[in-house]
Amino acid sequence: MPALQLFSPFLPKLPFFCTLNLSAPPAFSFRMSSSTPRCSSLASVAPLEAILFDIDGTLADSDPIHYYAFREMLQELGFNGGDPITEEFFINNISGKHNEELCHVLFPDWDLERARKFFDDKEAMFRRLAAEQTEPVAGLDALCRWVEDKGLRRAAVTNAPRANAEMLISLLGLEEFFELLVIGNECERPKPFPDPYLNALQGLGVSADHAFVFEDSVSGIKAGMAAGMPVVGLALRNPESLLTGAGAAMVIEDYTESKLWNILEEIANKKQEFEVIT
Template sequence: MTTGGMEAVLFDIDGTMCVSDPFHHRAFSELLQTLGYNSGVPITPEFGMAHMAGRSNDQIGRFLFPDWPQHRLDAFFANKEALFARYAAEGLREVAGLTDLCRWAAARGLKLAAVTNAPRANAELMISILGLSDFFQLIVAAADDCDHPKPSPEPYLRALSLLGASPDHTLVFEDSVVGVKAGVAAGVPVIAVAEEAREAKLVGAGASLVIRDYKDDKLWAALDKLDTASAQANGQLEHS
């Protein structure tokens, strides 16, 4: 039995499942300083949010170093991901309430998948550190599995196809404008996880609801409505 006709829940990872931005920022900042990027002035978290959040390494690389050959970009990002993995292992944590939401979904027979612009090894590492690997039937890593990363809908459409789920019976959780646009373009309702300062941008990108974290009362009120709709639908079936 699924909830309110729901079949699946799809999660972005960075910033949506876990608080990873500080570790990405630290890795990028250190490497860019060694290269003398921005005249050696460290990049700010705001720079990272504006130009890196939610984007694939290929997209970030083309922005940072438009003239670099691919082999040099590959070496840069190999170093960056190695640094990120080391720092994440020291303190990566989930967005508050995530494990409870995964348990809620699993108890109702919903399929869970992670859909990310991050490389697969990076994605698997983060989910493993969070201790949530057993909840997820699938990881779609756009960098490895798709021709077009978010904001293209391709990563989400691929996840829906592999899970055998309908966009009308699926929820997407995202934290970036890039990701929200991808989910909306795939025809899936998107719930955004973000602080108040970013709410207007995410609503403008098409988010149906913006929550602070997975303990947010607004989220559980919406999920309670789905539970009620499911119970009513099942009652009608039993009496038909």
């Protein structure tokens, strides 16, 4: 796929799969104040019991593939006067949003069924390309080993269609890593609403007080925070200022950064101290 390799510095590789889905709305109510301080501090989750992960742009560097598919298909339609969409347009208007929302964002004058058909075709194109181009975010393997060694619960929570999510999990070899896969459009409301993350917490049997989230988009960060958890932003493709402005407790480029590992070890040490005390 030489055209894909030429278009942008976007792209990487990894392992993953899982099946369980909670489509029903959470069985508990949610209340959050804008003054809630714990969402701004990873240290507040100790003792840590679970980590929740977005997929696109968080586990796999797949945004370049999505961008390429959107760029090619929209240009073919004559969108934007036939000029290719820019990466800035993709980041500001497409990244992190679910397809039902994008039907209205990109095609406000289209019949809904026609718009849905476009997105079905776009996702099929993405899967064809991703089968050859998917790469993991740097340091993901080490992070997954750390999570397993610490005995933490884990779930994948995404606005991507189920077919995409399951394929990326499989390509990344994480089928046995994730206990739960929650699809935004199978919940009552997708991200940026908290429902997908609340469903994940309910499925794992974990309180938001003892979990945090890895996300790469504004909508994902808002969803994680609205569910009462701190969020680590992945600035792999989206600007750090955008993620910080959305409320990320910390922003990293990938999972190799020392500031992430320093706080993880701090949280792990607090968990050990808590276990000794109890």
